[in-house]
Amino acid sequence: MEENAIKKYENNDITIVWKQHFCTHSKNCWKGLHKVFKPMERPWIEPNAESSEKIMEQINKCPSGALSYINKKK
Numbered sequence: 468m469e470e471n472a473i474k475k476y477e478n479n480d481i482t483i484v485w486k487q488h489f490c491t492h493s494k495n496c497w498k499g500l501h502k503v504f505k506p507m508e509r510p511w512i513e514p515n516a517e518s519s520e521k522i523m524e525q526i527n528k529c530p531s532g533a534l535s536y537i538n539k540k541k
């Protein structure tokens with residue numbers, strides 16, 4: 468993967484955006500929502516494994532700004 472790669476993962480409601488170069492490996496995301504954020508797997512984000520509300524809530528707790536989302540319904 469390129470150093471400044473931006474990856475996107477979608478479900479019906481949201482597009483999850485991950486900016487790898489911002490990630491500080493705080494582990495918040497996968498400790499909070501381990502069905503969705505699986506750092507040992509590829510793809511490492513499974514956007515259909517929990518409700519979009521829960522995923523958005525968890526993304527809001529990412530301390531580095533590496534994770535963000537676009538709400539397709541707004």
Ligand code: SF4
Pocket residue numbers: 489490491492493494495496497528529530531532533534
């Ligand atoms: S919560 Fe954000 S900074 Fe922490 S591991 Fe996940 S993506 Fe990286």
